[in-house]
Amino acid sequence: MRLLTTTSAVLLWLSLAASADAETLVGVAAPLSGPSAILGKEVEAGAGLAAEANGIAVKSVDDACTADGGAAAAREFVDAKVNVVVGFLCTEAIEAAMPVLKDANIPVITVGVRTESLTDRRAKTGWLVYRLGPRGDDERNAVAANLTQLWRDDLFAIVDDGTIYGREMAETFRAAAEQAALKPVFVDTFRPQLDNQIGLIGRLKKAGATKVFAGGDGDDIAIMGRDAAQLNAGITFAGGENLRAPPGDVPYPVGTLMIAPPEWSEIADPRIVQAFGAKNIAPDGYALPAYAAVEVAKAALAGAESSGQPLGEALTGHDFTTAIGAIRFDDKGDLSQNPFRVYRFDGTHFVPLESN
Template sequence: MRCFAFFILSSLAAFSPPAAHAQAPVVGLAAPLTDSFALLGQQMRDGARLAAQAGGAQIVEADTQCSTEGGEAAARALIEQNVPVVVGFLCTDAIEAALPLFAEAGIPVITPGVRTATLTDQRERTGWPVFRTAPRADAERDAVADILLPRWRENFFAIVDDGTIYGRELAENLRATAELQELKPVFVDTFRPQLDNQIGLAGRLKRSGATHVFVGGDRSDIAILSRDAGGMDYDLVIAGGEALRAEESAIPLAEGTLMVGLPRWADIATDSAGKALEEAGIIPDGYVLPAFAATELAIAALRTGSGPVADALESGTFQTALGPYSFDRKGDLEQPLYRLFRFDGQTFQEVE
């Protein structure tokens, strides 16, 4: 069995509960703390530790190593420490190995990192006590349809994709959802990606009469399409998915480009969370704020004092650094995470 290590923060004065209060709640943290995923695991650790400090709680840590063996070892370590709730996990293999053990021990798990849809889809069959604060793997494609169709139903819109699995799934789901709502795009096509120009695609879109187009593709192709449409004096509203958050492309992205994507967590975090991170000298990258919010959630559920922690998570709504959290019957967040943004020439700004 792989070695594991845990770390209890009660030895640090800042993490100790005030003497006048009841015993501090304890939260387990399961994260990859070694090997190739250690950087992401450290982000989780930073967020969880800081939330515990702010909430007067203690953290017990275990290394999942992002593997089946590591996930099982981490679960056994945390169960031996009698933790009542666990936050963490980034990798599907690790959490799927750990959950049967946590289920047997009656310990719920809150994951801000695992997106695999089947993790919660099979909850009724497995009985796994898992609650997901991360978006599901299929959340983006559903959000594209849910956000764009109500706004575009009176417009002549088109749907194109670059033929990749990612692009085609977004485009096909949008088209299928539109049909269910008795909406029909004026143009549907698959284009060849990574070309120096998309003049042909821009021409076909213009001839179709489309005023709006959703592009299932990457930032570079969308930037090129915008440029080429502009060269034809073609006023075209272009939207894409969260791939638009990728690094800058050689061709600048056009002002007004729409994106259905996740917010930057630092942009929506509460002032108190932002101040705590700043004072601790922690940059809110990656999983820092999702782990912070998930740990806040765990602490709040522990403090309800109204029965099993899992019951509190299933029935309550809890305020966190990233907004209110409550869960559906499968353990997925009820609050939508994806939003609509417009590029202002420098950054993406949320559209009200």
């Protein structure tokens, strides 16, 4: 009789555990149709693999990367009574979804939207958005902070290609340098997409610059590096995330610097990367961040349940261990640390500067 009682208790515990797991439902919002579908499939695959590994359920919905799609997806999530939503790659979709999700008190962990106002307006909107990825201004702020420190004792120049992107990068760096009592020896705007930049290199050499930040495309920076080498100018070039684009006809010179976020597959837990491989899923693009977002969602839900605090509070100011390292959100919902790092081209790959 005692054995039957114990067995019954075990069965009851398993039943309750299964019921608790069934109550945990994570929504996955991603563009699963249209031109961005290839990226949405990365989100769906990563989140699905994490859900399988962590014993929770997910509900994937196509947000179509549009406002209408985002609002429709949000309503579907509310009807399904999901606990939290992960994903969203497009500003239009998430901004249309958030009013609906806010009314249902459902937080969102976005893996791809960089729009700064999404979290900056939290006090006004009340949207519970947590950004597992860079902000729009993280790149230029990282350029400014890192190069101001690295080039403190060098003669440096700042050039840009005249685009909004290039000018914002250049101006943020120039302003940070000025705050640090540093002054570039040369500042200019260059013409992009030329076959050569001999004229620009000549002016940089005359100014005595040995380090140059160029706000522009990787192809232009590669051409600058090639021409500087031909003129024996002794210049090291640096650029932003654009340098990670597929290589063009002109290779980057050894020593070229890139300020960019890490390649997630290079820093991820090898066991998780192997799990991706076992399922024939490439751990590229948004797949690993989506995996990590589900891990964060599960841990935050557990923390909220054990502490009795709202899920939004459980997501704020706590360290979460994930496949791509420790994640912590600040009071606005942004990552507590800028993910951009400095990389150096070794002739084949960009490798972290600190490993050189």
